[in-house]
Amino acid sequence: MSIIVLGTVALDTVKTPSGRRKQMLGGSAVHFAMTARLFTSVNLVAIVGSDFPKKYIDFLHQKGIVLTSLIKEKGNTFKWEGQYQGDLNTALTLNTELGVLSAFRPVITEEQRTIKHIFLANVDPDIQRHLLQHMHSPQLVGLDSMNFWIKHKRKALLRLLRKVHIYVANDQEARSLSGESNLIKAARYLYSRGPKMVLVKKGEHGVLFFSNKFIFALPAYPTDTVIDPTGAGDTFAGGFMGYLSKAKRINPANISKALSLATVAASFNVEDFGVNRTCRLKLGDLEKRLVKFRKYILF
């Protein structure tokens, strides 16, 4: 079973207590794909500008990502510049340059339209809906967003929620979209708006999973190696959707396995800048760390 992921391909400039990197390969779709590829074939739907280095295209291709619908337009690639301080939980955005992203309309092939598993990573909700409308038979649809869209396109986002099965949000976003400060109440509200599964990512504090039948709470994998948390949330989503996409059934056992693999994947992501660590990741690395993780949280 393939996955199609709509999102950003970006050039990230990041400063953390461990150092600074300029115009690294980044973006929500890239981080998602770098983990999801371990489980399934990943089709990337995104846009880059004419300044996008060919070496990154080659790199993505070499990682097995299907790039048929990666559009290249005249102009600049989407650029994000951010900084982390202290506990590295919150990114301070220093600069955002939309470039070609501002005029992005996804175009996919007829074959891709038949893909049943879809992840709508963080872009304008109108673009997310646009892609979703073009899919022939969506079976498992995940959605991520961000505070900017919650504030400026709240209605469009809530409309879109009705069409998706999985909503992935960080704690701030869950609180902001629901208007509830208690995370369980927030998750319940979001659930009531459509998605059968709500995932609230809490960074170093792990994840809360909410559905009608069960709740899961998982701490993050305890690690003292946090170099660059950029993309940890998308890595998490990639692990979660990737595993579920491969699993035959969506049941509590598979969901909790997906959550734990996603947690472990995110712990690898933060260990190096950009996709430096996740691009070398193998399924065996995840399974191995999962064994350690189990020990940490058993009682």
Add this chain to the structure above:
Amino acid sequence: MSIIVLGTVALDTVKTPSGRRKQMLGGSAVHFAMTARLFTSVNLVAIVGSDFPKKYIDFLHQKGIVLTSLIKEKGNTFKWEGQYQGDLNTALTLNTELGVLSAFRPVITEEQRTIKHIFLANVDPDIQRHLLQHMHSPQLVGLDSMNFWIKHKRKALLRLLRKVHIYVANDQEARSLSGESNLIKAARYLYSRGPKMVLVKKGEHGVLFFSNKFIFALPAYPTDTVIDPTGAGDTFAGGFMGYLSKAKRINPANISKALSLATVAASFNVEDFGVNRTCRLKLGDLEKRLVKFRKYILF
């Protein structure tokens, strides 16, 4: 095996989104005792003023707390007034009135000096050390503190750390005392200062346990009923020390059971103002909720 707990007995005035309560029974030693009593006999070492209501003395007595070393002095009982907003994770202190606490020197009986399990709840580190020096044969000593003492009596606190087995801190305190922003690094530093077990309480995000041999991470019990979080940390400590005090051996199995019981106890504490819920708690309630908790975090 008995426990002796040194800490505050307070009159708390608390305002939360659920309402306001005036001069409730509170304080670190009281919240600790209210859970620890489920496992063992608890000796309370604290001070109150002449304004302390007799009904509260009767109440503590009725709960089986040993009050031999609860001193009553002329003057006012320690009073704390605080407010919670939004996600209820952080208390805003509106007023603190030390009263008789400012001249408190614990006095215990010869029999109490032989008690081997000791919890030094949050008071001046000099008072904590004073009590500890009077104990004949401390076997398991737990310590809690707060940012005020970390700032103003850092050296005394670090000296005291060498004498204790368990250090309980919230995430802010752990970061502030260690100077490390990563919680694993912070816990490792605190461990290096003496205590064989370091517990970092993260409120709604659960707890991190650090020792030389193993790390445990547990999310909080997922609950949408948060009325008043005051004393949740002391309730947690009471459950943890209480269970370990009763357990024959300190091993990974008992530590993780203690952590999970403590987590569940804290989830009861926040469900009502002050000790309104924990005072009615039975061991069976903890065990019952533990079964649900296990389901939430298994994978």
